[in-house]
Amino acid sequence: MIHAAVKLSKSVISMSRTSLVAATSSQPLRFLHDGTNSPSSNPVAVQMINYALSHARSQKSDESYAQGMLILEQCLSTQSSESAGQFAQNSIGTVLLAMSNLLYERGSFEEAIEKLHRVQGLTRSSLGVRVAATEALVGLYLQLGQDDTSSVLADKCLDFLHKDDLRSNGGSKESLIARAKAVKGLVELVTGNLESAESFFHGVQDIEAWNGTAVLSYGEFLHATQQFSLAKELYQNIIEGVPKNEDFSDMNTLAICNMASDEVLLAATFALGQLESHMGNFRAAEEILTKALTKTEEYFGSSHPKVGVVLTCIALMYRNKARQERSSSLLIQEGLYRRAIEFLKAPPLESKGAETKLDRGDILALARGGYAEVLCVQQNRKTEGEKMKTWAEAVWSNRRMSLTDVLDISEPSSKVPVIDVRISRVL
Numbered sequence: 001m002i003h004a005a006v007k008l009s010k011s012v013i014s015m016s017r018t019s020l021v022a023a024t025s026s027q028p029l030r031f032l033h034d035g036t037n038s039p040s041s042n043p044v045a046v047q048m049i050n051y052a053l054s055h056a057r058s059q060k061s062d063e064s065y066a067q068g069m070l071i072l073e074q075c076l077s078t079q080s081s082e083s084a085g086q087f088a089q090n091s092i093g094t095v096l097l098a099m100s101n102l103l104y105e106r107g108s109f110e111e112a113i114e115k116l117h118r119v120q121g122l123t124r125s126s127l128g129v130r131v132a133a134t135e136a137l138v139g140l141y142l143q144l145g146q147d148d149t150s151s152v153l154a155d156k157c158l159d160f161l162h163k164d165d166l167r168s169n170g171g172s173k174e175s176l177i178a179r180a181k182a183v184k185g186l187v188e189l190v191t192g193n194l195e196s197a198e199s200f201f202h203g204v205q206d207i208e209a210w211n212g213t214a215v216l217s218y219g220e221f222l223h224a225t226q227q228f229s230l231a232k233e234l235y236q237n238i239i240e241g242v243p244k245n246e247d248f249s250d251m252n253t254l255a256i257c258n259m260a261s262d263e264v265l266l267a268a269t270f271a272l273g274q275l276e277s278h279m280g281n282f283r284a285a286e287e288i289l290t291k292a293l294t295k296t297e298e299y300f301g302s303s304h305p306k307v308g309v310v311l312t313c314i315a316l317m318y319r320n321k322a323r324q325e326r327s328s329s330l331l332i333q334e335g336l337y338r339r340a341i342e343f344l345k346a347p348p349l350e351s352k353g354a355e356t357k358l359d360r361g362d363i364l365a366l367a368r369g370g371y372a373e374v375l376c377v378q379q380n381r382k383t384e385g386e387k388m389k390t391w392a393e394a395v396w397s398n399r400r401m402s403l404t405d406v407l408d409i410s411e412p413s414s415k416v417p418v419i420d421v422r423i424s425r426v427l
Contacts, residue, residue: 040126040251041090048075049098049248056102060301065106072099082122089125094248097132097256104140104257105300112257113140128251131157131176135213136257138183143258143423145361145397147191154184172252175211178204182214183259186420189221189427192400197221212242212264213255216271216422223275223418224400224427232275238268258422266295270310270421277317278416280324289314296421305360308343309424311336312367319370319407330374337371349391358395360424365396369403398426 048071056068076095080088096115103112119125119133134157141150157180161173185200201218219234242265248254255261273288293310300306315336318329344364358364369392375385396403398417406417406426418427 040249041087041094042079043249045075045079045091045095046249048072049094053098053101057105062106065102068102069099072102084124086124086126089122090129090251093119093122093125093129093133094254097129097136097254098248100133100136101256101260104136109140109144113137116140116257126251127161127173127176128254130160131179132254132256132259135179135183135255135259138187139258139423142187142190142425144359147187151184151187151191154180154187158184176252179211179214182211182217185221186217186423189217189224190420190423190425192398194221194225194400198225211253211255212238212261212268213259216264216268219268220271220418220420220427223271223278224416226416228275228279232272235268235272235275238264239272242268262299263422266292266299267420267422269295270313271418273317274313274418277320282317282321282325285317285321286314289317292421303343305344306421306424308340308367309360309363309419309421311340311343312363312370313419315340315367315370316407319373330377334371334374337367337374340367341371349387361395362398362426363419363424365392365403366406366426368392369396369407373407401426 052068052071052075055071056065058064072095076092076099079092079095082089082092096119100112100115100119103109103115116133116137120130120137122129134153138150138153138157141147141153158177161177161180181200182204185197185204188194188197188200198221201221204214204218215234216238219231219238222228222231222234242261255264257263269288270292273285273292276282276285276288289310293307293314296304296307296310315333318333318336321327322329322333341364344360344367346364346368347358368388372385372389372392375381375388378385393403398406401415401417405415419425420427
């Protein structure tokens, strides 16, 4: 496998160099730009990145991902020193971003984070490269439950953007500042500080260089504060307008890991389904959430933990529907919760989950809390249900809402929970 990957990477390098020679012989090479007067990154590196990502995802297997990583490692070895100027650092940075993307997709969060921190050290690279790295780091740390670290990183990003003396061209720097503010707003949403979050989202919808990640976070804020019509409009705009794949040729639109365009598109679809459920439009909610489930299975695989996140939300939708329509869907809910708990890789009930940081802990608590309610109405399973409920309440850590609040959202005055599938957190 390794020999095949090395052979493949050399083939791509040869192909890329041939393409570069052909381009320079026919006309002057037009380097990509990042909104300043300096070149952005090596087009040969971009070509290799696109090939490596495509190859890795072609089979979604350990072998194809390993080969994709080897191609990127070979590409990285051909770039100039990290101490070089902006052009070289941009090229290095884009390769590292692509590597972190593949590592994230395979669940290697620590290695992905290491690559992203390395990008942050490229202080001569374009603003777009560093913002993409910080945005991804914040997203990964939020998914891992390290909220304080996420907040510090978001603050640092805003600080270096405001201090940077590069002159923007065409509003690119302003759009990057809006992205940095939006990711800080997302941190505030996660920690339950809605008033603070609102201040960071101010003006996001007015930026010329529209960004799906920033707009989605703003839409989730509107959703959480029950501004449903505005939130729905933003979700629909994202679904219709977000590009379907990463574009490593544009430094200002780079977005990776759980902030990548495919993840944003999925999350917007998922959020829209939740919104329809919260508005009582259960037929539309079921259709949209089923579409989100299909997309999640296609993108991540049929048994990925994110599939468990979507299944949890579908079960909650059926629960809400049954309550409002005074019907029963206990068998459907039980089947969905059981599958969700399996895919989320829940520890045994005997484990002391509250004493350790669980991956997707709030979603796990929500799935087990909902399942516990289903069991408690069955006399012969009530003991099991009570035990599950105790575990879920101990693990639940959301600061804005209690587990009971989330499970009882049928009242008009209730707080509205929004599950962000990008970071697998309840906002």
